[in-house]
Amino acid sequence: MDxxxxxxxxxxxxxxxxxxxxxxxxxLEDYMPLGIAGIVTNTxxxxxxxxxxxTVIDLIKAYLAITDKPVVVEIDGxxxxxxxxxxxxxTDLSQQIILKIPCTLNGLKAFGILKQEGVETFCTTVxxxxxxxxxxxxxxxxxxPFCDPVREMGxxxxxxxxxxxxxxxxxxxxxxxxxxxxxxxxxxxxxxxDGADELVTMWTVYRDMLNHPLTDHWNKVFMDxxxxxxxNGLLEGVPVKLT
Numbered sequence: 001m002d003x004x005x006x007x008x009x010x011x012x013x014x015x016x017x018x019x020x021x022x023x024x025x026x027x028l029e030d031y032m033p034l035g036i037a038g039i040v041t042n043t044x045x046x047x048x049x050x051x052x053x054x055t056v057i058d059l060i061k062a063y064l065a066i067t068d069k070p071v072v073v074e075i076d077g078x079x080x081x082x083x084x085x086x087x088x089x090x091t092d093l094s095q096q097i098i099l100k101i102p103c104t105l106n107g108l109k110a111f112g113i114l115k116q117e118g119v120e121t122f123c124t125t126v127x128x129x130x131x132x133x134x135x136x137x138x139x140x141x142x143x144x145p146f147c148d149p150v151r152e153m154g155x156x157x158x159x160x161x162x163x164x165x166x167x168x169x170x171x172x173x174x175x176x177x178x179x180x181x182x183x184x185x186x187x188x189x190x191x192x193x194d195g196a197d198e199l200v201t202m203w204t205v206y207r208d209m210l211n212h213p214l215t216d217h218w219n220k221v222f223m224d225x226x227x228x229x230x231x232n233g234l235l236e237g238v239p240v241k242l243t
Contacts, residue, residue, distance in 0.1 A: 017192055020072070020178070020200040024049045025062040031203055038070035039063050040100070040180075040200040042124065046074065057093070064094050072122055074100040083110040091119060100124050100144075103131050108138050115139035124180065129163045136168070136175050142198065144180035147187050158190040165195035185209050 018037035021028050022045055032039075041063075046056050053059040063071045073090045077083040083106060087099045099114065100122035101107040107123065114121050115138065122142040123135045127150070132143050145164060151157040161179055168174040178198035179191035185208050191199050201209075230240045 017196055018198045019206065020198060021203050021206055022200060023203040025059070025066050028063075028203055029066040031206065032067045032069065036069065036206075037198070038072060038096075038098075039067065040072040040122075042074045042100070043076055057089070060090060060093060060097070064096060068096065070098050070120075071096050072098045072100050074102075074122075074124060076102060077106070080106045080109045080113070083107065084113060087114070087119070098122060103135060108135060111135070111138035111140045122178070123175075127160065129160060129167060132160070132164050133167065140175055142178050143175045144178045144200075146181045147179050147191060148181050148183040151187065157187050158194045158196075161191055161196050162194045 019035070020037050020040045021031055022040050022042075028039060041060075046059065050056045050059045053062055060071065060073055071094070075083060075086045075090065077086050083101060087101075087110070090097050091099065098120045101110055102125045103123055111121050111123065120142075121140050122144060123140045124144045124146075126132055126135065126143050126145050132145070135143055143164065145158075145160040147157040147161075150160070158179065161177055164177045168177070176197040177195070178200060179188070179196040180200055182188050182191060182199055182201040183205065185205060188199055188201060188205065188209055226235075226240075227242060229235050230238075230242065
């Protein structure tokens with residue numbers, strides 16, 4: 001994993017699987033300081049959120065304005081040349097930009113060229129182990145098995161993650177495995193359990209990931225004890241503020 005992009009430069013200081021978010025800029029800003037690795041887009045997201053900003057480029061600039069972390073921009077095109085030309089428009093905007101390209105023959109060709117240029121890349125729309133193996137040979141840095149779309153078809157949403165983790169085990173240079181299209185806390189749990197290096201989800205799912213009824217219960221227990229100590233003078237000299 002020797003790409004020159006922002007993820008590889010900072011990964012050595014990581015603390016377990018990384019979490020990336022998707023959503024409109026104004027709804028992500030408060031979450032970015034919470035250890036979030038970066039922002040990930042796809043063409044559905046770009047099409048949905050771009051209009052209020054004027055253009056997709058303006059939307060990406062809005063993402064860049066709220067964080068100094070990586071921003072993954074999904075691009076598409078009908079030829080290798082188009083993919084490279086479109087990608088250059090976005091990578092010229094900022095060193096924070098990482099390109100995400102669908103799993104196609106043109107995409108694989110583009111990954112090889114971008115690897116030589118030191119551009120960090122994500123490969124999306126990966127649904128099989130054979131696809132993952134083929135894509136990995138191009139030097140792509142991140143492979144994105146889709147999760148909940150598989151569940152919706154009656155399959156195991158994280159089976160491909162397990163298979164990729166096993167296949168890449170022991171590789172000196174291997175792509176990161178990112179659980180993608182994670183639409184529930186249950187799927188996020190399964191992805192982490194099965195060894196995903198990374199996970200991208202909407203900020204609403206991330207918010208729900210932080211919740212647990214026992215956490216609520218014990219947080220109240222401890223806060224009640226804290227207040228009791230304060231009221232009995234046991235926290236004298238401690239800057240307690242009760243609201």
